Amino acid sequence: MRTELETIIINPPSNGAFFKTAPTSPDVDVYNRPISEVFQQRLDAITSQKWESDQENAFFVADLGEVLRQHFRWKSLLPRIEPFYDPMVVQLLASLGCGFDCASKQEIQQVLDVGVEASRIIYANPCKQASFIRYAAQQNVSRMTFDNAEELLKIKKYYPEAELVLRILTDDSMSLCQLGLKFGAPLHTVQHLLQTAKDLDLNVVGVSFHVGSGCLDENAFGDAVLLARNVFDQAKCMGYDFKLLDVGGGFPGADVKDGITFEKVAAVLGPIVDRLFPTDVRVIAEPGRYYVASAFTLTTNIIGRRTSNAVTESSEPATNPEYMYYVNDGMYGSFNCIIFDHQVVHPKVLLKDELFMFGQDVPEAQYESSVWGPTCDSIDCLNKSTRLPKLEPGDWLYYENMGAYTICAASQFNGFRKSEVLYTNTFC
Numbered sequence: 001m002r003t004e005l006e007t008i009i010i011n012p013p014s015n016g017a018f019f020k021t022a023p024t025s026p027d028v029d030v031y032n033r034p035i036s037e038v039f040q041q042r043l044d045a046i047t048s049q050k051w052e053s054d055q056e057n058a059f060f061v062a063d064l065g066e067v068l069r070q071h072f073r074w075k076s077l078l079p080r081i082e083p084f085y086d087p088m089v090v091q092l093l094a095s096l097g098c099g100f101d102c103a104s105k106q107e108i109q110q111v112l113d114v115g116v117e118a119s120r121i122i123y124a125n126p127c128k129q130a131s132f133i134r135y136a137a138q139q140n141v142s143r144m145t146f147d148n149a150e151e152l153l154k155i156k157k158y159y160p161e162a163e164l165v166l167r168i169l170t171d172d173s174m175s176l177c178q179l180g181l182k183f184g185a186p187l188h189t190v191q192h193l194l195q196t197a198k199d200l201d202l203n204v205v206g207v208s209f210h211v212g213s214g215c216l217d218e219n220a221f222g223d224a225v226l227l228a229r230n231v232f233d234q235a236k237c238m239g240y241d242f243k244l245l246d247v248g249g250g251f252p253g254a255d256v257k258d259g260i261t262f263e264k265v266a267a268v269l270g271p272i273v274d275r276l277f278p279t280d281v282r283v284i285a286e287p288g289r290y291y292v293a294s295a296f297t298l299t300t301n302i303i304g305r306r307t308s309n310a311v312t313e314s315s316e317p318a319t320n321p322e323y324m325y326y327v328n329d330g331m332y333g334s335f336n337c338i339i340f341d342h343q344v345v346h347p348k349v350l351l352k353d354e355l356f357m358f359g360q361d362v363p364e365a366q367y368e369s370s371v372w373g374p375t376c377d378s379i380d381c382l383n384k385s386t387r388l389p390k391l392e393p394g395d396w397l398y399y400e401n402m403g404a405y406t407i408c409a410a411s412q413f414n415g416f417r418k419s420e421v422l423y424t425n426t427f428c
């Protein structure tokens with residue numbers, strides 16, 4: 001059966017301009033145009049409204065169609081594994097029937113607020129604030145992870161009826177963000193933890209793992225599933241009958257990194273899950289980056305330029321100038337992914353001399369350049385060394401694949417606001 005949103009998207013309104021629907025919130029306009037046109041329209045509006053306050057602020061264009069394409073790709077390659085999403089593009093995915101992996105009371109609240117039932121949520125933070133556990137209990141969000149005995153004592157006190165999922169430690173050495181430094185029970189602790197849960201009369205229902213975010217080796221998923229099978233077997237010997245496997249996140253977002261693709265992960269993960277787990281075991285996943293990375297493109301305005309070697313020591317003009325560009329979103333804003341998510345970002349020219357260049361090569365001389373964010377801190381550097389044509393203040397750069405771990409962790413340091421998001425949907 002088609003959900004309401006699929007119906008809207010497969011049969012777009014005929015007026016073609018844009019439609020209001022509810023993938024993000026009822027008040028958000030969603031265009032149904034190519035993202036290049038959304039950029040162009042906004043930039044045209046800016047140049048015709050010269051000097052309006054904040055008009056040249058950086059902004060994202062988010063393509064919800066890309067989220068949908070990722071969803072249908074998931075459904076075709078991993079049909080047995082139900083995605084439980086990090087709540088960012090919440091309403092769209094809720095309407096597609098996804099579940100949600102929440103890290104805090106606020107994320108649980110956000111998901112409940114869009115009408116998702118408690119049974120479609122897993123509270124997947126192994127170390128939870130006591131009052132948040134109480135909140136989960138009040139809201140009947142019963143499924144939650146743990147990886148230590150102290151957490152079991154807390155859950156016993158605040159939500160003894162919870163359905164517990166044991167998060168195990170797996171090899172995350174091939175991942176950009178190694179979550180195992182912080183979470184995951186090593187295999188040798190499993191028996192003790194399961195015994196503690198039994199002694200406390202708690203209800204453990206399954207196993208979860210996370211191979212690390214930005215995983216570069218599809219075999220990490222296969223190895224982790226093998227470990228999970230081992231834990232299911234240990235649990236069976238202790239009288240448990242586990243019925244839930246949560247294969248976590250770590251799925252690639254944009255197919256640009258070192259040859260890893262979702263197809264390669266699915267080719268390892270799907271068959272090993274089917275081989276090792278009978279069909280009465282429910283299998284879920286917590287994909288974050290996978291759904292959103294490629295859906296968001298960010299554009300920034302060049303607010304300043306310095307020629308770092310404008311004159312030589314003998315006061316002659318430099319023959320080979322090097323440029324420093326200052327743009328209006330940075331490391332403390334959407335580009336925090338450079339630090340927290342170990343990303344390397346690639347600037348492209350969006351608007352130069354009022355010419356719209358989306359998706360085009362600029363056939364001009366390229367110069368050694370660096371790109372800097374707007375704050376007063378020198379750590380706020382987006383590209384230390386890159387090649388760009390000579391650009392002027394007022395021109396625009398854009399960065400693709402900016403949907404994961406960007407705006408959600410942005411600060412407003414030095415008073416710079418978070419970049420706005422314009423939505424479009426290119427699915428049809």
Ligand SMILES: Cc1ncc(COP(=O)(O)O)c(C=O)c1O
Nearest residue numbers: 213214249250251286287288289
């Ligand atoms: C518990 C949990 N689940 C899912 C995710 C999403 O991971 P990814 O974006 O690598 O798919 C994270 C990310 O940190 C996480 O901590």
